[in-house]
Amino acid sequence: QLQLVESGGGLVQPGGSLRLSCAASGLPLDYYSVGWFRQAPGKEREGVSCINRSGGSTNYADSVKGRFTISRDNAKNTVYLQMNSLKPEDTAVYYCARQNYCSGPVVPDSWGQGTQVTVSS
DSSP states (O other): OOOEEOOOOOETTTTTEEEEEEESSSGGGGGGGEEEEEEEEEETEEEEEOOOOOSEEEEEEEETTTTTTEEEEEGEEEEEEOOOOGGGGGEEEEEEESSSSHHHHHTTTTTOOEEEEEOOO
């Protein structure tokens, strides 16, 4: 069964950077696409970015384009989200999840536990 574990969150000042990791096990990493999502207090969960199985195709929410970069290292069974120029509105719990295709829904019960990102001065 697929397992995903997020890590790398923390408290940073505006303009700072973090790199989130999504470590996968139970299935080969190249078997699935992986999406990053976030949920801020009082708001619905939203999609942030997604990367396809090979890493050859990516997408981003408009709010993070030019600041975030998604990548994957299948040899390490890990997907990354490099977050630069962080803003207070980026504060949220960040999750990764399996998707059969980046254009499709999240596979049920594939969510990781989430990692907290707080951007504050």
